[in-house]
Amino acid sequence: MKLTMIGHESWSLQADDTHLLIDPVLGHGFGSDAERQFSIVPARSVDLQRMPAVDGIVLTTEHLQHFNPASLRQLSSDYGHLLKHQVVYVPELFPGAAEAIVRACGYQVRRIDTQAEFTIGSLSLRFYMPRTDVLFWDSRVASLHVERQRGEALFIQSDTRIADAYFADVNSGAVTWPQVMVMTNNFQGSGAQGPIGLDNLLPVPDQRYTRVPGLRLLDEIVHKPMRRLNQVPTLILAGNGYRDPFGKMHQPWSNLELAEICSELSLLRTVHSLAPGESFDVATAQPGEPAGWISTSCEVDTRPAQGQGRRTSLDTQQIKAYLDEMARTWLITRYGQVLMTQGEYLGRPVGPCRVALQLTREDGASQQWLLDVSRVEFVEVPDEGVGAIKRYPYGIRVEHGDFCRLLLGELQIWELLNLSASQWYVCDRYDSPLAFWLEYYNEQVDYGRALHSYERSLAIAP
Template structure:
């Protein structure tokens, strides 16, 4: 049984004559909004013709770093296409429109595909809401010694799968593939869940043994209650480039380096970190690494990106928040019209925000920074850098409506409100109307601040409310726009 890494979180699992492709990203970039596609890291090319005989394609969930329409368009329509039954309908319809025969799975009963047996599992219920539609996959040999591979993707490991191991309905996997989604930005560069209320004074400097924290969270804490120690743990994820001036790759996203360090610190498990085109073979007398020739890493560009990151850190550079992702508004009339639509959108979302953990947390607070809180406790501040305009709105937790906030300076808003967000008006409305995805703007043009934990703030609310899980109608608009410009391939 062989597992070959294609890039980011794409895997090809093979045994005998059976080939299973998981979460295919086959282009040099990915994304559902063509103007903002994101480059794969490390940079590589894939000759998709080598996948012409793949038996089954499995899509774990609908996020654009797993579901890429341009990549799917390169694959044979003869392959069986499998998704979990909870995946949102626009994705299912897109797969059908591309010409695939779609199978939805809603049980853990085995699916037999030639030499392999496949089982599909729901994510652990404690998984973050925006990842809760993830379906995890377990593959094992139908005949001979039981070598199993479990691919966890972006969610906590399924409680149902762990129970199946304990009750011996399945054998414990030889290989568990986990996601290194730490995406730690280097010092001087903010990241999606940055707390500007606490870090604004020190220019987002990050210090301490952050890489040790990554290894602990991915390899130790994540598998803490796993029923049996797997022989091998393979790391993937973080395989894309954040295109800011001065750095591109994320620190601690070099899986081969991390695996080498992890193996020096562990005793009875083999930690695997691969470059695209490399794989691990489980059915050899001694587990060995394999290479394929149809995935080619651009080693020169890869090394250049590593040097850029090292230079950025050594020179203690910093990056400002982007003025906007979309072209900014140009006239006061455009700003006024956009702001009017924004006010409607704010009051449409107000009740959902009050019911989200952010609203529940702020209702439990009585004081903030030593002063009593009034009814307005969450603020949205919108800017137009081109025109030098800012408009802010506070959510009244009594009336359940947003009201105009006269404070205009960001520091004053941070001092007055325990929870808030500042972003370009044009980007907010771009997300709200389906021109952009929320993933296109977080960590780029948004600043947020919050009390309590990182999942209590407004960015996680945006993930939940505007993400594919909470707003499938927005995803539907983006998919339809993407499909309208796509020349659907005739791949048999």
């Protein structure tokens, strides 16, 4: 088997006359906003005219950096002659809205049960999902085990932890021991341009993310998983192969640096990292010949994006209706219980208003809403600006237009967290307000909103 990196966590896998594409993102970037795309780095060019014919496409998740409807449509509409079979294989919990878009792009969809064996050409594959001890937004993600006859096997980790069942199957011999495992490094921190994701605006320590030295990171993504296997395979580090449009994301350690550290310390056998177009021979566990249809490119503009995306707005009454619907769900979840038990903040009683939502605008006409847990609704109050962080234990700041676009399905929640949203909180990061939003506005929860976001990603594609 020959594994080739297309970029970030997109892969080409060839064996005999069989060729698979795994999570193909074939353009320069991805995202719902044409003016604020997330760019694949290092930049590369994919010459589909030279790509070998494809037997099947495998998707491990609907996450934007793995599921790219524009790439699927480009393949079916412009390069259909290279598709031996227009079939896409997805794990059992792949969202229905994402499946609908795959079908709209001209493909059959085969939904595969976890750990069930399925065949594409000369290859046998299985999805593995962790099911437990995983965050909601990663709970539908499947990693992939691939086997070829004569005892050759490969494992590709996706955006989730490796399932306990996989370690058990490998150690018991239920599946072939993988000569090569691709391990995912998705660790990111805030750069100089501002907070991202679930970062906290309050100056309080976060034991999970305060400081992650290279050796601790290697222990998390490499050594702890490997200690669960009876025999250590050759490893390839992947992930973090994209940049946000404002340059906010910061990766303190590149995969190449981590691989070199791991290899030099002789903690395991040699650890590798692949650049776009580079290949790896699974049978020999050694680098192979690069792919001629993928080349490094200097075409992508690396300057940070300026301003906001396309203007979208809802009136105050419409926003309140959305917020009050969210409030009723918020307070009956574990996230709501965190709010209910917060009686004091900075040495003072907090009262019934526990969360501030600030919808900011460049023209100064910002709005502030407070979640009143006694009335189970949001109430609009005069905007307190930065002073709100001193009065309320929880808060979210987000650009007004981006929030409206989220509500209308024109922006996905993961994008919002890395474009204009920030928060403060006095709890664990995974109980924070934006952690709740990641579940509430998730693509699996609202079919209509998710479908619209996928349709929009196709509409803005070149």
